[in-house]
Amino acid sequence: MSNAALTAAQTASRAWQETFNRGDAKGCADFYSPEAVMKVTPFGEFRGRKEIQKFWEKIISDGFSDVEYLDPELTVVDDQSVHLKSRWRMNKAHGVITNELWVLQPDGAALLTEDEFEVAT
Secondary structure: OOHHHHHHHHHHHHHHHHHHHOOOHHHHHOOEEEEEEEEEEOOEEEEHHHHHHHHHHHHHHOOOOOOEEEEEEEEEOOOOEEEEEEEEEOOOOEEEEEEEEEEEOOOOOEEEEEEEEEEEO
């Protein structure tokens, strides 16, 4: 088990939630790798940081805030990768994360390369 990857994923996941709750869409997008793919049911698929940032800008401008992960499960995939799944809720929606794939970077931080989740209001 890679403690470095697990620790980095836990740290990055918490920081992403805090960044979203501050209303910082660009900051949220910066947690994704440049080639990341985000699939959001029912909104569609978003590729790369620019598209992902636009999605978060829209969500934040529509008044969504206060995201909280409920009982997240993190599974080490290999020495560089950690899979996260969780139920989540916020002020105007809830849902489930089926796949966040956090990958350890050379600088020791983790970035999302895949993000798949469902939104219900």
